[in-house]
Amino acid sequence: MSQGVSLPLGFRAGGHACGIKADPHKLDLALFVSDTPCAAAGVFTQNLVVGAPVKVSRSRLPRQTARAVVINSGNSNACTGDRGIADAEWMTATVAAEIGATAEDVLVCSTGVIGRFLPKEKIAAGIPAVAKKLGTTPDHLEAAAKSIMTTDTVPKVVTRKLTSGGKTWTVTGVCKGAAMIAPNMATMLSVIMTDVAISSADAHSLVKHAVDRSFNCISVDGHTSTSDTVLLLANGQAGAIPAELKSQLQTTIDDVAMALAQLIIRDAEGAGHFVTIDVHGLLTREAAFRIAKTVADSALVKTAITGNDPNWGRFVSAAGYAGVPFREEDCSLSVNEIPLYREGAPVDFDANAVSQAMATGEVRIVLTFTLGKESVRFWTSDLTAEYVRLNADYTT
Amino acid sequence: MSQGVSLPLGFRAGGHACGIKADPHKLDLALFVSDTPCAAAGVFTQNLVVGAPVKVSRSRLPRQTARAVVINSGNSNACTGDRGIADAEWMTATVAAEIGATAEDVLVCSTGVIGRFLPKEKIAAGIPAVAKKLGTTPDHLEAAAKSIMTTDTVPKVVTRKLTSGGKTWTVTGVCKGAAMIAPNMATMLSVIMTDVAISSADAHSLVKHAVDRSFNCISVDGHTSTSDTVLLLANGQAGAIPAELKSQLQTTIDDVAMALAQLIIRDAEGAGHFVTIDVHGLLTREAAFRIAKTVADSALVKTAITGNDPNWGRFVSAAGYAGVPFREEDCSLSVNEIPLYREGAPVDFDANAVSQAMATGEVRIVLTFTLGKESVRFWTSDLTAEYVRLNADYTT
Numbered sequence: 001m002s003q004g005v006s007l008p009l010g011f012r013a014g015g016h017a018c019g020i021k022a023d024p025h026k027l028d029l030a031l032f033v034s035d036t037p038c039a040a041a042g043v044f045t046q047n048l049v050v051g052a053p054v055k056v057s058r059s060r061l062p063r064q065t066a067r068a069v070v071i072n073s074g075n076s077n078a079c080t081g082d083r084g085i086a087d088a089e090w091m092t093a094t095v096a097a098e099i100g101a102t103a104e105d106v107l108v109c110s111t112g113v114i115g116r117f118l119p120k121e122k123i124a125a126g127i128p129a130v131a132k133k134l135g136t137t138p139d140h141l142e143a144a145a146k147s148i149m150t151t152d153t154v155p156k157v158v159t160r161k162l163t164s165g166g167k168t169w170t171v172t173g174v175c176k177g178a179a180m181i182a183p184n185m186a187t188m189l190s191v192i193m194t195d196v197a198i199s200s201a202d203a204h205s206l207v208k209h210a211v212d213r214s215f216n217c218i219s220v221d222g223h224t225s226t227s228d229t230v231l232l233l234a235n236g237q238a239g240a241i242p243a244e245l246k247s248q249l250q251t252t253i254d255d256v257a258m259a260l261a262q263l264i265i266r267d268a269e270g271a272g273h274f275v276t277i278d279v280h281g282l283l284t285r286e287a288a289f290r291i292a293k294t295v296a297d298s299a300l301v302k303t304a305i306t307g308n309d310p311n312w313g314r315f316v317s318a319a320g321y322a323g324v325p326f327r328e329e330d331c332s333l334s335v336n337e338i339p340l341y342r343e344g345a346p347v348d349f350d351a352n353a354v355s356q357a358m359a360t361g362e363v364r365i366v367l368t369f370t371l372g373k374e375s376v377r378f379w380t381s382d383l384t385a386e387y388v389r390l391n392a393d394y395t396t
Numbered sequence: 397m398s399q400g401v402s403l404p405l406g407f408r409a410g411g412h413a414c415g416i417k418a419d420p421h422k423l424d425l426a427l428f429v430s431d432t433p434c435a436a437a438g439v440f441t442q443n444l445v446v447g448a449p450v451k452v453s454r455s456r457l458p459r460q461t462a463r464a465v466v467i468n469s470g471n472s473n474a475c476t477g478d479r480g481i482a483d484a485e486w487m488t489a490t491v492a493a494e495i496g497a498t499a500e501d502v503l504v505c506s507t508g509v510i511g512r513f514l515p516k517e518k519i520a521a522g523i524p525a526v527a528k529k530l531g532t533t534p535d536h537l538e539a540a541a542k543s544i545m546t547t548d549t550v551p552k553v554v555t556r557k558l559t560s561g562g563k564t565w566t567v568t569g570v571c572k573g574a575a576m577i578a579p580n581m582a583t584m585l586s587v588i589m590t591d592v593a594i595s596s597a598d599a600h601s602l603v604k605h606a607v608d609r610s611f612n613c614i615s616v617d618g619h620t621s622t623s624d625t626v627l628l629l630a631n632g633q634a635g636a637i638p639a640e641l642k643s644q645l646q647t648t649i650d651d652v653a654m655a656l657a658q659l660i661i662r663d664a665e666g667a668g669h670f671v672t673i674d675v676h677g678l679l680t681r682e683a684a685f686r687i688a689k690t691v692a693d694s695a696l697v698k699t700a701i702t703g704n705d706p707n708w709g710r711f712v713s714a715a716g717y718a719g720v721p722f723r724e725e726d727c728s729l730s731v732n733e734i735p736l737y738r739e740g741a742p743v744d745f746d747a748n749a750v751s752q753a754m755a756t757g758e759v760r761i762v763l764t765f766t767l768g769k770e771s772v773r774f775w776t777s778d779l780t781a782e783y784v785r786l787n788a789d790y791t792t
Contacts, residue, residue: 047713049713115742226709304788313622319445345476
């Protein structure tokens with residue numbers, strides 16, 4: 001994983017096993033610190049039931065003076081009432097004391113089981129320990145990325161560089177997420193760091209745009225989590241970028257977010273197929289999005305994919321209950337570039353050829369309508385017996 | 397199954413294996429005939445992509461002169477364009493010729509794989525054969541109920557009787573459904589027959605009310621099918637009912653529909669748990685319904701139930717993304733009468749006791765809000781590796 005990833009200038013990262021997870025050797029506490037104040041913004045879950053860390057971090061953003069993000073895995077500190085909020089605030093104050101900042105300049109995320117109070121003694125010992133392990137190498141970054149994993153099987157880090165006139169700006173994101181993945185927010189936790197100099201208002205607009213095209217376009221199981229958070233921290237250590245590169249900066253951040261979102265789908269719990277759904281030809285992007293998400297969330301679509309089964313009636317019928325008006329004659333479908341359904345009627349096709357194409361593990365579903373010009377691209381995974389096993393056995 | 401079930405006066409039923417299914421010995425063609433004209437009404441899928449039989453039957457209802465319902469399993473005749481409609485109309489005309497009726501007085505349903513044309517020769521031979529097998533005994537009724545099964549493991553028939561002043565009226569329903577089960581319509585196919593004398597307008601209002609409290613309150617996988625149909629046929633052979641029994645008639649039909657809907661959930665594909673979800677204390681029934689359905693459709697809720705895991709954060713967080721405004725402090729949760737979450741904060745509970753209660757296979761989730769007086773009751777199943785296996789292997 002460490003190939004080609006690096007921290008932006010002035011950022012340090014670290015990970016530590018403080019014993020929150022059942023296996024005491026598993027990393028569970030991550031810290032990301034900027035040596036200087038950052039412009040920071042965040043996008044959070046739209047669930048009404050949110051974790052205490054979401055409430056605390058959300059209330060502090062956007063801001064110009066953020067210094068650090070602390071993340072524990074193994075316990076989401078969600079549905080824990082006032083005590084949970086006090087615990088999350090205490091985590092930020094403890095980190096602040098360690099790095100010489102104020103508590104309000106520290107952001108906090110937690111991921112893991114819902115409804116249990118944080119083990120404070122373990123975290124109280126863990127924070128000084130992880131602060132001692134901070135560093136700037138890819139190994140430090142990897143340790144931090146591993147510390148935020150729950151059922152993820154691989155750490156997820158993406159770095160992109162933007163260069164111009166001999167200058168280089170770096171954007172690096174980490175994320176976790178393997179279930180409770182659905183749009184608004186689509187996720188999971190992610191921290192994106194950059195050394196670009198921007199305002200917190202710019203940071204907010206950049207991260208919102210990126211999330212709408214990445215984490216909000218993936219779904220594993222349609223379950224919007226209580227803890228979803230994407231944070232962007234920009235410390236400015238590589239300086240401002242020229243005005244003509246502003247849109248390239250957005251594209252770079254979009255690209256990091258999209259690459260991270262796809263890593264989540266590739267590592268979705270129990271998944272055997274990576275599925276890209278393109279919906280074309282709607283009057284609005286929202287309409288295309290609703291159809292894509294409905295197809296992605298159908299258990300029958302997912303299990304057809306699990307079985308490499310070109311049972312296309314499931315795909316078309318899922319579109320039919322998405323709540324977007326269309327006539328069957330407006331709709332055509334292809335799977336891995338092979339047409340299966342055209343303008344409301346079945347097409348003769350070689351079922352074995354489609355099945356073999358699906359068996360590669362990469363499935364591309366294209367639903368084309370004749371109603372307008374708007375499109376959306378969405379990513380999802382299949383639904384396997386292994387997903388069921390993982391989620392039937394997760395707690396207690 | 398035949399215990400206690402019977403056909404209402406003047407109805408005959410039959411089933412036949414005409415070779416639509418891969419196994420030529422499996423029943424796949426059902427016929428229900430009234431000797432005299434019936435008041436008839438129906439409720440159909442809300443999917444925009446609907447089977448040809450839905451289009452044909454829907455266009456003929458409500459009516460005062462219905463005589464028969466013909467149903468094949470093994471092929472849904474959906475997504476089959478104009479040819480599919482011609483085939484469905486041909487089925488009704490063929491039945492009409494056999495029983496001495498007009499085609500418009502015959503209703504048609506098909507269930508099975510989507511996107512394949514009907515095997516007309518097999519059905520052409522099958523219709524006279526099933527007509528010869530019509531009869532009035534519970535065995536005839538059972539044969540018809542078996543002929544509409546797809547992945548169902550048991551036939552589903554319910555009879556209720558209403559008696560007053562020495563008179564008896566019978567309401568008997570059959571249904572099928574094991575997946576692609578979600579509200580609007582919640583289902584599946586069902587035919588409910590009665591010998592009560594009512595108008596077709598009454599029939600429409602009775603069936604609509606019953607469906608809203610039964611088939612529209614169940615979900616296996618959240619996938620609204622293309623073929624869902626509930627038909628009510630009333631031939632009047634037991635005469636009119638006294639005005640003071642009208643509401644009892646509604647209750648009787650509701651009860652038949654609810655019992656059939658619960659049979660579908662008990663026979664849901666791969667299911668190991670029967671789950672009842674009660675949502676109380678909302679401002680509107682619609683709000684309660686949205687929360688119940690969102691909890692029921694969550695793969696994480698379902699798999700927690702599969703594992704007998706009182707992982708209640710999944711239940712509460714599913715409510716949180718149902719799109720119904722509430723605060724965490726408004727919400728409490730119990731599972732099998734044991735409180736787990738009260739007014740936004742966790743309750744100490746004996747996880748083993750809850751898990752053992754869930755392991756009985758009967759799970760009762762009660763979500764209580766403090767926002768109003770409206771409630772809803774909803775039924776669902778768990779999500780098992782067996783569901784995945786069944787649906788990854790269903791066609792091709």
